[in-house]
Amino acid sequence: MFNNFKYLVREGLRSAWINRLMTLASIGVLVCCLVLMGSAILVSLNLNYAMEWLEDQNVVMVFLKDTVSGSDASYTREDVERMLKSIDNVDPNSIEFVSRDDGFKALMDRFDKKEEIEEILGDTTNILPNAYKVSFKDQTRYEVTVEQLKSLDVVYRVRENREYAKQLEGINKTVAVVGVWIVGLLLVVSLFIITNTIKLTMYVRKLEITIMKSVGATDWFIRMPFLVEGIVIGMAAGLISFGLVSYIYSAATSAIYKVMTTGALPYSRIFLWLLLSFLGAGIVSGSLGSFVSIGKYLKDDGGVIGE
Amino acid sequence: MIEFRNVYKTYDNGTKALRDLSLRVNEGEFVFIVGSSGAGKSTLLKILMREETPNSGEVIVNNTRLSTLRHRDIPYYRRTLGMVFQDFRLIPNMTVFDNVAFAMRVTGASTKAIRKKVPYVLAHVGLNDKAKCFPNELSGGEQQRVGLARALINNPALIIADEPTGNVDPRMSFEIVDMLNQINRNNGTTILMVTHEHALVRKFRRRIIEIQNGELVADSGPEVDYYV
Structure with missing residues (x-):
């Protein structure tokens, strides 16, 4: 055989x-x-x-309006952090400030041809607002917490990963x-x-x-x-x-x-x-x-x- | 050995190939089957090879009832037959040795058995010195002897030769039939040979069955050496 x-x-x-x-x-x-x-x-x-x-990423970026730490600042960082902490599902230890400059630098680092982008942007070198990174204690209350964040007076928009x-x-x-x-x-x-x-x-x-x-x-x-x-x-x-x-x-x-x-x-x-x-x-x-x-x-x- | 009982065969196009054909060939007989073209000889062989089945009637070969043979058993039935063709049907890119060995390989024989038996059978048909030749290097008669060796290699009880001398010169034709005759006499192998050559039939004086229009019209009888 x-x-x-x-x-x-x-x-x-x-x-x-x-x-x-x-x-x-x-x-x-x-x-x-x-x-x-x-x-x-x-x-x-x-x-x-x-x-x-x-x-899986338990991180939400909270972008702030220009009224915070800007030239016409009516709120200080302390005010904002207090507001964030007032939402019970936000983990107070996770609150981290990301300045517009740091955010912009991190964004630019992802691109190969930074110079070209900078040239296009011209004088308006930074288009990003200041932001906070926050984590939630309880993921099951995710959507409610995001809504609470959005309703804050200082918040411009919330970038949530679930949307992506x-x-x-x-x-x-x-x-x-x-x-x-x-x-x-x-x-x-x-x-x-x-x-x-x-x-x-x-x-x-x-x-x-x-x-x-x-x-x-x-x-x-x-x-x-x-x-x-x-x-x-x-x-x-x-x-x-x-x-x-x-x-x-x-x-x-x-x-x-x-x-x-x-x-x-x-x-x-x-x-x-x-x-x-x-x-x-x-x-x-x-x-x-x-x-x-x-x-x-x-x-x-x-x-x-x-x- | 072979028995046809009231066999009818009509093809789908309406051609009536066999009509109420009954015949019996005993073990060890040598039978010439003669008849004009379209007489039904090919259909008879097709039924024997189990390529076609009759519309009615019974065919029994070596105690095998062909009408009840299952598709998967056909190859094993065919291994009990040796087939010799008019056009030799040798594989052109294989040597004489490989052409003969091929029929053994199909049955699952070992390389050792093949190496032992093929030279023996080739010697039997007088072609041992041509083992390494390719078919196109041989004459028609030699090619037919290779075909004969291939038919013999598995020790069949029955050899069916379909006009084996049709493409061979007269002298070689005689040799081929003589070889079949010797195989029949020495080994007791039953031979069924379809032919058009009356001279050969007359010369060898074996049993003759004549078919015309699908009917058996003459049978010299089962006696061997009928004419002697």
């Missing part, structure tokens, strides 16, 4: 090599499909990650819907191409199949080399896609770190998962393609006796 297995695997590899142009075409289409599918899933995963991160999380959720849904359609379409195309590659191989090996049948080869024996060919195509496509997506992901995450405080899912955490998924998806689509094309052939054709 092992002898046969070795022989059939060799035959499959030989066939993939003989039809190398079609094999390459199949690999190419499958790679496109897998890269797009992988990217869509990774974007979605990262959006989820960002959403969770944001929701909701926006991200919307984007995530769109990515998922568009992704599913693109991936579905590409999957059909790649299955079509793989099916045709295998059909071509079968046409080339029609005589061989006829002889196999006449000497009593089982359907599995006939199917095996084609299955190997499909798996080879799938595995090659899976590995190439894995390499491409890994490269794109590394490049994209380093860019994301610069502009988003949330960061991205670390590559080390998804490496194995990514590799196995790509290999799995490649192998499944490759062998499915073989199965579809040869199953029909085994049933319909392959006459042993000539007319």
